[in-house]
Amino acid sequence: MDTTTEKPPQHRVVVIGGGFGGLYTAKALRRAPVEVTLIDKRNFHLFQPLLYQVATGTLSPADISSPLRSILSRSKNTSVLMEEVADIDPDRQIVKLREQELPYDTLIVATGVSHHYFGNEHWKDHAPGLKTVEDALEMRRRIFMAFEAAEKETDPEKRKAWLTFVVVGGGPTGVELAGAIAELAYNTLKEDFRSIDTTETRILLLEGLDRILPPYSPDLSAKAEETLTARGVTVQTKTKVTNIADQVVTIERESGVEQIPSQTILWAAGVKASAMGEVLAKKAGASLDRSGRVIVEPDLSLPNHPNIFVIGDLAHFAHQSDKPLPGVAPVAMQQGEYVAKLIQKRFQDKTLPAFSYFEVGSLAVIGQNAAVVDLGFIRFSGIIAWFVWVVAHIYYLIEFDSKLIVMIQWGWNYFTRHRGARLITHREAVRQPPEEKMQVTTEEKMPVEV
Amino acid sequence: MDTTTEKPPQHRVVVIGGGFGGLYTAKALRRAPVEVTLIDKRNFHLFQPLLYQVATGTLSPADISSPLRSILSRSKNTSVLMEEVADIDPDRQIVKLREQELPYDTLIVATGVSHHYFGNEHWKDHAPGLKTVEDALEMRRRIFMAFEAAEKETDPEKRKAWLTFVVVGGGPTGVELAGAIAELAYNTLKEDFRSIDTTETRILLLEGLDRILPPYSPDLSAKAEETLTARGVTVQTKTKVTNIADQVVTIERESGVEQIPSQTILWAAGVKASAMGEVLAKKAGASLDRSGRVIVEPDLSLPNHPNIFVIGDLAHFAHQSDKPLPGVAPVAMQQGEYVAKLIQKRFQDKTLPAFSYFEVGSLAVIGQNAAVVDLGFIRFSGIIAWFVWVVAHIYYLIEFDSKLIVMIQWGWNYFTRHRGARLITHREAVRQPPEEKMQVTTEEKMPVEV
Numbered sequence: 001m002d003t004t005t006e007k008p009p010q011h012r013v014v015v016i017g018g019g020f021g022g023l024y025t026a027k028a029l030r031r032a033p034v035e036v037t038l039i040d041k042r043n044f045h046l047f048q049p050l051l052y053q054v055a056t057g058t059l060s061p062a063d064i065s066s067p068l069r070s071i072l073s074r075s076k077n078t079s080v081l082m083e084e085v086a087d088i089d090p091d092r093q094i095v096k097l098r099e100q101e102l103p104y105d106t107l108i109v110a111t112g113v114s115h116h117y118f119g120n121e122h123w124k125d126h127a128p129g130l131k132t133v134e135d136a137l138e139m140r141r142r143i144f145m146a147f148e149a150a151e152k153e154t155d156p157e158k159r160k161a162w163l164t165f166v167v168v169g170g171g172p173t174g175v176e177l178a179g180a181i182a183e184l185a186y187n188t189l190k191e192d193f194r195s196i197d198t199t200e201t202r203i204l205l206l207e208g209l210d211r212i213l214p215p216y217s218p219d220l221s222a223k224a225e226e227t228l229t230a231r232g233v234t235v236q237t238k239t240k241v242t243n244i245a246d247q248v249v250t251i252e253r254e255s256g257v258e259q260i261p262s263q264t265i266l267w268a269a270g271v272k273a274s275a276m277g278e279v280l281a282k283k284a285g286a287s288l289d290r291s292g293r294v295i296v297e298p299d300l301s302l303p304n305h306p307n308i309f310v311i312g313d314l315a316h317f318a319h320q321s322d323k324p325l326p327g328v329a330p331v332a333m334q335q336g337e338y339v340a341k342l343i344q345k346r347f348q349d350k351t352l353p354a355f356s357y358f359e360v361g362s363l364a365v366i367g368q369n370a371a372v373v374d375l376g377f378i379r380f381s382g383i384i385a386w387f388v389w390v391v392a393h394i395y396y397l398i399e400f401d402s403k404l405i406v407m408i409q410w411g412w413n414y415f416t417r418h419r420g421a422r423l424i425t426h427r428e429a430v431r432q433p434p435e436e437k438m439q440v441t442t443e444e445k446m447p448v449e450v
Numbered sequence: 451m452d453t454t455t456e457k458p459p460q461h462r463v464v465v466i467g468g469g470f471g472g473l474y475t476a477k478a479l480r481r482a483p484v485e486v487t488l489i490d491k492r493n494f495h496l497f498q499p500l501l502y503q504v505a506t507g508t509l510s511p512a513d514i515s516s517p518l519r520s521i522l523s524r525s526k527n528t529s530v531l532m533e534e535v536a537d538i539d540p541d542r543q544i545v546k547l548r549e550q551e552l553p554y555d556t557l558i559v560a561t562g563v564s565h566h567y568f569g570n571e572h573w574k575d576h577a578p579g580l581k582t583v584e585d586a587l588e589m590r591r592r593i594f595m596a597f598e599a600a601e602k603e604t605d606p607e608k609r610k611a612w613l614t615f616v617v618v619g620g621g622p623t624g625v626e627l628a629g630a631i632a633e634l635a636y637n638t639l640k641e642d643f644r645s646i647d648t649t650e651t652r653i654l655l656l657e658g659l660d661r662i663l664p665p666y667s668p669d670l671s672a673k674a675e676e677t678l679t680a681r682g683v684t685v686q687t688k689t690k691v692t693n694i695a696d697q698v699v700t701i702e703r704e705s706g707v708e709q710i711p712s713q714t715i716l717w718a719a720g721v722k723a724s725a726m727g728e729v730l731a732k733k734a735g736a737s738l739d740r741s742g743r744v745i746v747e748p749d750l751s752l753p754n755h756p757n758i759f760v761i762g763d764l765a766h767f768a769h770q771s772d773k774p775l776p777g778v779a780p781v782a783m784q785q786g787e788y789v790a791k792l793i794q795k796r797f798q799d800k801t802l803p804a805f806s807y808f809e810v811g812s813l814a815v816i817g818q819n820a821a822v823v824d825l826g827f828i829r830f831s832g833i834i835a836w837f838v839w840v841v842a843h844i845y846y847l848i849e850f851d852s853k854l855i856v857m858i859q860w861g862w863n864y865f866t867r868h869r870g871a872r873l874i875t876h877r878e879a880v881r882q883p884p885e886e887k888m889q890v891t892t893e894e895k896m897p898v899e900v
Contacts, residue, residue: 060510062871069642079644192519194529421512
């Protein structure tokens, strides 16, 4: 297809995925002479960086989600389709949905990643990850259920297992989760129980490399570990997880192999590409990296398919440095805006220089008043870092009411140490002895993402 | 048991149920010389009057729920147990939980009601009710899914069925639901779709008696019907539902029998007592009314069991007028406080006059700026009624952060016509063709409440 010919309103842009990448593409095209269709399996955009706060009872899913139709409702050239993409045909230039086919002139694939259990998919039932709203609600259920179960448990060994939380993965997600659970156990829930003392809770953060927050500079990693430890988290680096079974984690360290009895094991360790990566490999000749991510050209398109772009977490972009760009929100946002601009440039028979990511910085929060910030030219931690983290996250929330609600919830949490969303929903513990729990979770298992 | 002997801190009060009745009993006993255990299957108190707002995407579950431990954490004589009561033994004075037995000196049963399908339990899968958080989320899913499905539907008859909503039951819940869906269809979602025109939505409110809001005065019923109709709801009184099948409701009116094709049928028509009613009948000789509610003495106790009380929706109290008290929140609250006071009076060898409900009034909301209020000596409707409704509901929300969040959400909704929680969660439509949908819902079915 000759994309350099100007095509007034009939140029059809199909965007698959309503996360940061797809959404920012669509928004940036709202005044362009194109017809945009945004497809997503869900009807809302999810602000994933704050999912861990849904999992630990501070925020509700709706606080960090915005209906896609609502965000795009004023973009009159854009329609939203709640559908799942089964396949694509690059020769006919169509996207195959469940019951219809959608033709495109330009296709943008931004379907992100899902959990990766390094070949041990059966670990999924024992150690939920944190990518979707349902993931977060399941984590929340398990976390708060553990304290309830401990309260009723008379056997001291079993009670200890209920009060042992294992977070696998020392990246930002794992650090934030572990820090938040520590706040629950050592602060929020302290006065709420009568049989147990929640300050006896053990929270383990396991990381295979030699330090947590590996993408950050070593001094920030050290600071984060110091803060986490001071707040009650036991950080174990150079620790590999070799097995996860019902109620027990097996780890391997220099000192040998160890088994940790725990009722609540949370996965924050690995991601792999969504299934669209494979589809593009099979149908469009795309090359994939080891995680299944699609290797893209300097302008984010596929080799031999200048009208198919891959952006966001699904893309492997290694033209800026020897390491591919990380799967973080600002990368996806900037790539989305770049592609939108490129499409419009092409109408004028122009093009753009290669995509170049402008890294603002990296932020990770540890808990109240504590975060680490790496802006490249400057790195700092502590309460000012925490404040920067707060402001940045409020800024990036899409809808104004989300910003307001989240600020209220955070303000409330800060001043009262209460958390506003500590609900156990979608299965009461009393109907689930531990042996049954795994079966039920399997029924609830989220389908593999497209 | 001789309840007139004073028993210092060892007098054990067991309260089953953390709704308005049980919670207000526990709160009112916080300074009494008793040991209180509050048992609930859930870990939170739910403000049920606003559940319909969760179902229609304005509020999140956490906005109207408060963790029981949190509410009672400062009551040092009170512990909370997240458990389910299997049985009671009035002779040994114990409550049987799943794995333990709990002795009591005074027992208060406040387990409320659940949906009643008038013997047609199989209707439950086709027409969800609105008693729990999961109910509300399921309703929400179906409501928003209907618009998404209509957007994709090419067959006009099927599309019409997706855009037809049937609410069964013209009491306050049904009226509020129908009004809220009308606001969605005619206001909130108006600009969000490209293939369908949401203002073509048909919303039917079916009521078997000759007017909606039967407990209210006839002029308020007429006013409510007028307002609903002006806002797009088709009110059909003297209409009995004779069958609910997958995607079709069969009704019987004076004019004959009619079948209404609809993909979204919502049940607001009947309640029956929770299972504890039967347990009390079998084990404590209680008498039940036709709905399974427990007939109580003027002091809310059981005949022959002065230390067992039944309060709230589960109780049938007909000593004040010839009709039993309605199953509304203020009744449960006042009964809870009465029983708490009575327990304390008994310690001093005193008693109280019979329980007497002080009726503040009845409120039902129709939509933005429209409600009906009946305070007995005065009745009114319109925007002032709506304001009274808003204030009363904020007042009764238990926690301050709930009040604040709900006020923010309502303020946002009012000024922007946006609704903050329009998420479709826990099953994407794309994985559920209508034929499968019912099976999946059966798996998700909530267990019968104790």
